[in-house]
Amino acid sequence: MKISVSQYASALFDLVAGKSEKEAIAVIKSFVAVLGKNHDLNKAEAISEAFNELWNKAHGELNAKLSSARELSAAIRETVTDYLKQQTGAKKIILETEINPEIIGGFVLRYGSKVLDGSLKNSLDSLKNKISN
Amino acid sequence: MSTTKDFIVEQLKEEISGFKAEVSEKSVGKVLKVSDGIALVSGLAEAMMSEILIFKTEKGEITGVALNLEESQVGAIVLGDFTVIKEGDEVVATKRILEVPVGENMIGRVVNPLGEPLDGKGKIETTKFYPVEKIAPGVITRASVKEPVQTGIKAIDAMIPIGRGQRELIIGDRQLGKTAIAVDTIINQKGQNMKCVYVAIGQKESKVANIVTKLTEAGAMDYTTIVLAGASTPASLLYIAPYAGCAMAEYFLDKGEDVLIIYDDLSKHAVSYREISLLLRRPPGREAYPGDVFYLHSRLLERACKLNKDFGGGSITALPIIETQAGDLSAYIPTNVISITDGQIFLEPDLFYKGNRPAVNAGLSVSRVGSSAQIKAMKKVAGKMRLEAAQYRELAAFAQFGSDLDPETKKKLERGQRLYEIFKQDQYQPLSVAKQVLAYYSLINGLMDDVPVERIREFENGLYKYADLNDAVLKLIEEKKELDEEVETGLKKLINDYKVTVDYLMK
Numbered sequence A: 001m002k003i004s005v006s007q008y009a010s011a012l013f014d015l016v017a018g019k020s021e022k023e024a025i026a027v028i029k030s031f032v033a034v035l036g037k038n039h040d041l042n043k044a045e046a047i048s049e050a051f052n053e054l055w056n057k058a059h060g061e062l063n064a065k066l067s068s069a070r071e072l073s074a075a076i077r078e079t080v081t082d083y084l085k086q087q088t089g090a091k092k093i094i095l096e097t098e099i100n101p102e103i104i105g106g107f108v109l110r111y112g113s114k115v116l117d118g119s120l121k122n123s124l125d126s127l128k129n130k131i132s133n
Numbered sequence B: 001m002s003t004t005k006d007f008i009v010e011q012l013k014e015e016i017s018g019f020k021a022e023v024s025e026k027s028v029g030k031v032l033k034v035s036d037g038i039a040l041v042s043g044l045a046e047a048m049m050s051e052i053l054i055f056k057t058e059k060g061e062i063t064g065v066a067l068n069l070e071e072s073q074v075g076a077i078v079l080g081d082f083t084v085i086k087e088g089d090e091v092v093a094t095k096r097i098l099e100v101p102v103g104e105n106m107i108g109r110v111v112n113p114l115g116e117p118l119d120g121k122g123k124i125e126t127t128k129f130y131p132v133e134k135i136a137p138g139v140i141t142r143a144s145v146k147e148p149v150q151t152g153i154k155a156i157d158a159m160i161p162i163g164r165g166q167r168e169l170i171i172g173d174r175q176l177g178k179t180a181i182a183v184d185t186i187i188n189q190k191g192q193n194m195k196c197v198y199v200a201i202g203q204k205e206s207k208v209a210n211i212v213t214k215l216t217e218a219g220a221m222d223y224t225t226i227v228l229a230g231a232s233t234p235a236s237l238l239y240i241a242p243y244a245g246c247a248m249a250e251y252f253l254d255k256g257e258d259v260l261i262i263y264d265d266l267s268k269h270a271v272s273y274r275e276i277s278l279l280l281r282r283p284p285g286r287e288a289y290p291g292d293v294f295y296l297h298s299r300l301l302e303r304a305c306k307l308n309k310d311f312g313g314g315s316i317t318a319l320p321i322i323e324t325q326a327g328d329l330s331a332y333i334p335t336n337v338i339s340i341t342d343g344q345i346f347l348e349p350d351l352f353y354k355g356n357r358p359a360v361n362a363g364l365s366v367s368r369v370g371s372s373a374q375i376k377a378m379k380k381v382a383g384k385m386r387l388e389a390a391q392y393r394e395l396a397a398f399a400q401f402g403s404d405l406d407p408e409t410k411k412k413l414e415r416g417q418r419l420y421e422i423f424k425q426d427q428y429q430p431l432s433v434a435k436q437v438l439a440y441y442s443l444i445n446g447l448m449d450d451v452p453v454e455r456i457r458e459f460e461n462g463l464y465k466y467a468d469l470n471d472a473v474l475k476l477i478e479e480k481k482e483l484d485e486e487v488e489t490g491l492k493k494l495i496n497d498y499k500v501t502v503d504y505l506m507k
Helices: A005-016 A021-037 A041-059 A074-088 A120-132 B002-018 B154-159 B178-188 B205-217 B235-254 B266-279 B293-301 B332-340 B349-354 B376-382 B385-399 B407-423 B433-444 B453-469 B472-480 B485-501
Strands: A061-068 A092-099 A106-111 A114-119 B025-035 B038-042 B051-057 B060-069 B073-079 B090-097 B099-102 B128-131 B169-172 B194-203 B224-230 B258-264 B315-323 B343-346
Touching (some): A005 A021, A061 A074, A074 A092, A074 A106, A114 A120, B051 B073, B099 B235, B128 B235, B154 B376, B154 B385, B154 B407, B169 B332, B178 B315, B194 B266, B205 B224, B224 B235, B235 B258, B235 B266, B235 B293, B266 B315, B293 B315, B293 B332, B315 B332, B453 B472, B472 B485
Parallel strands (some): A061 A092, B169 B343, B194 B224, B194 B258
Antiparallel strands (some): A061 A106, B025 B038, B025 B090, B051 B060, B051 B090, B060 B073
């Protein structure tokens, strides 16, 4: 029987739950060995993604990605983190930032399957759409 | 020159100052897989059934519709060119159910199933949108079908009357004139207070172009919308075409108007749905159609209805068309649609090749609404016509053996031959109900018995022309809709007067 990515991820999650770092390393080692035995090593990336999601859900964490054209100040990052906490009810926000000159100005915030696009590029695009229609 | 330039700059400034970029949260997914008009999208956890999705590709935005909602992915059909979508492209959920523009301005236009113009006559200005999928009106909103739809085809109006709000199937092999019946019916709706929608599903574009030309020539485009999903359109658009056409019809229904909608044809619609279902990996059933192929057509045809006075009193009459293979009525889709509709018009190859066109089989064709959808005058003359026509065919088969026949049978045969002559009718020449009554009246009262069979049609056409010149009686029929003494004497006088002018009567 084939084992799906989500099954692997939840198995791994159950195995490492409540274990110390040292114990966890041993678990991961044997987990990878099982993956190899089942010829499922190509699923490793998807499994780690799914595991990440499970972990975040259980611990109230949230991964988010903030793109901006220029470096953002700590105060702005704080505001974004607060906004995300308020929106999702997560306890801890892991905010990844990225400098992307293509968006011209403003910011793009991605978390889960949501996107908050406040970039200048997006506004210009919709203005273009409005005028050309 | 400068004023125009200034004007444009001013307008632009105004537009830009009035423009407010709205920042709102959007659900975004990623394309996992694209194949043959189907896309698998990850994420979009909050997507609704038949929600519009926007695929953001390098070559602009493409619309899609969510059809399969699964645990971690969404199966969507792509309404447009799927070849430009790439794995990893962003997909935005719009939180809108698939809808089409509707309104008065759709009349006279040829549009695709999304309501976009295909006739090169420019943009269609509409303000209203109707959802493509809608649950049919419930039982308390409905009334019984009792007003006639005049198809203008003698054989149908007499034997298989269609009422406003009825669903009458037109079924037969290819090339037997199914579309011809539909087109003639549209042409005959002129001045009958009826809007028409013709939905072409998987038809050759040349055929549709031909229909548009004919309808324009006949002045029928003044009240007709054509929804075109041609043979080269992807299956996803073929699949939504009839629902979109029905949504456009429902706009007029809600205004209390009568609408006639033609689905040409539902066999190809079922095939396109089969294609989508198989690509979405839904399990195949009989003839590889998915399990919900019955619901596919029943929910569509159930939207045809006659509403009662409290709900506006409008109606949608549906004429679905089914193409059979070698006359096989017991295939999956024909049996399904036969059982959904309120009767069928069955076209037969034998009759067609014998020259009886339209090739309506009187025995197998029925209308479950029946004579309540006929005007009284027609009811009176057409009462026994169906039985007589069916009996004649049996007798004719028997009489082929050439034995001596008793005078009674002979008389019946003679009458039957003339009846079948009268059923013949050229394409694009629908007849008014008054003229039909005139023809049938002269036949059943034996006033045509002395006209040679081979000259019946000549006689008939002459009679119509004569009646046009002396149209008091025709007007009387249209006014009274009844066959009382006054009308009857008028009819008899008209026919006898005309008979004096012809020289080929038998003694």
